[in-house]
Amino acid sequence: MPWKELEIPATNDVRAIKRAYAQKLKRHRPDDDPEGFQQLHRAYKQALQLAEMADERTTFSDQSDIPFSEAEYENPEEEMDWSDRPEHDSGIQPMSVEEADSDTDLHPLLDSLVEECKHCLSRTQGLSDPGAWSFLSTTPELLDSDFNHQLGQAVFNAIDDKERCSGVKPHPAVLRYLNHLFNWTGKRQLYYLQFGESGCDWIFQSLDSETNSNDLLRGVRGGDPVEPTIQSTSSSPQLDYASYAMRSLAFLTDLFFLITAIALLIVGPYNLLYPDDPISDFWLLVSTPPAYLLLVLIMECSPLQATPGKYLLGMTVVNRFGMRLPLWHNLLRVLAFTASGLLWKVIFVLNAFLKGRLLHDRISNSFVVRKRSMNS
Template identity: 25%
Template structure:
């Protein structure tokens, strides 16, 4: 079966006809449902395009030859040849038999050099990466991924590995580009390959780019005179990694080296602020955070990056303040709500955290991160049922969570038992005793029958008893 039979059209030089036939057959040979059929279809399409281009070039050459002959004949007319030569020329023309040839039959399908296409693809990627302002635009990478080689499923694994090698040497790209490449090549299934061939530092960087953890962005580079972007981004990334690993002196050195190249990046200002936070110089850190905000006062991203920085440094209260500011002056996003939920979770405000995670999950049911944190919050609540009053409110909140998560069996496990009733009666009894003692002490104070030392002793006893009961 040749290319035309696969496309189900007659041999033609019209590119539009070939493309329409290819689009029509794509509905039959889908890449995911029938990869082998799609591969044959793609090869037939490539061969048909080559045939059409080759035929057009042949026709243009023939036209050129004919035009040259006509020019020469005109020249002969102007030179006034003799009559005998003209009669001889006429006889040759009339007696000439046009040979019967079929271009289609003589056409031999040429083999496509796919390795040459792979080289062409990565040359284009290299060229795109070298232009900084083009490399940070996701649309340019989308166009690159429409290259002809991307349709060849047999070469997908090789392309995937070559792209990882490319990123190892050209890694400073926005997160959106990393995610686009991951969607194309599906690197989540290549953990063993990465662990075997690449250093741990690159693997950590690789998965951080693909995840949801805090990373510096790329949108704040002004179109100034070109400087060494690659060196600057390397220094900024080293500073960030050293801050995460606690290597503060190295981070400080990287930050000030980066400032020598470019000093208008709010992410670098925030990293400097984080350096001062880790050194417990909170006032200086606040100044640096404000300097970063002044560079882009109306942009939500730098505010959110600072909130994440506070969260990573266990400054949950400050992170909540920044999130509250974002909600007041900017639009509320899922990411901001998620961060608010996490801050409340780690502060021990379980009900507030659960309410925020439930809100996200009701709005976006497929959000795996909110589902994960909601399940974690439910487990912490469950552990607190028998320790922290009021357990009834906790039970109601846990039931809402399990109902949203679809875990009906766990809801049944939360039913009141005889033991729960006994604990409730015991708790009410302790509360009654506490109130009685408090009333007696108050009456004694009013009557002047109880000294200050006695009051302190009674309060201390009640406090100690309550503390022991809480952490039983």
């Protein structure tokens, strides 16, 4: 039974179970005593389930005044054998959707914390002082991965709503403090898919700086209280631009592949059908520019993030956060390239002095960088 592990008498008081769990958690931190933490967490979940069972028995029983006690489970046929339940070798398994729905004790707590976070966002101190959010780091349920994920998404959404409705943004130090509790930067792509660029860009721009996560995580693990400090924000990550010479070589490589493909797929069959037509070469000249623009539009926002020439030479196209361009952003880039091509004689010389970030890159706020710099 879990009561011995939690060092409390049998009870159906969920708050008492959580208090006991929080006290024991200080002695069995997951980083210092993983085995002890797993045993404690199992006992905690078992105690919550037994308390829920006791509430159900009390609800549907005529003898509702009989107090809950461990004696009710002394019959071996009725006792639930927790030790025989299969467990994964790696430790505690995340709750499934069905288990999360049945674990009713976490939902009121989640709603309560979300409301407290929204209240915090409505105050000047909550917007500027990370210490106003310290109540989150002392919540033991934050160690539950599902609970942490749900709360992290709710807080992120509340911050985004606050900015969209009133234009008010929390101080970057507050965002970094919350990031170390919920690991938003580790789920960057997931959040971009869920909230879109408009909801994520400004938040992740504030988070793109190095902070000391160990001190902040110490509060979540039951250690000493966190003393957050305000740090200065940093700019967007430094990008290693591909040189003008390499980009020119990539452009010529793309043209070679493109002209070869057009000659084989369009001009060749046309010559077979109309061998005496003198304008067959005209089709090659006319179809190459739009075919190149279409190639750039499709390939640079694809998972490759590069045309064939750029890809072979180790280059990739990204936005200011080092991520793949969405289609609308790449369309803007193609239009800027087309406009600059109208004055190609002047632009060709001008681009040589722009240190790898060409004119249409600057207009569209995009970057062509060396791929190995993105992996370092």
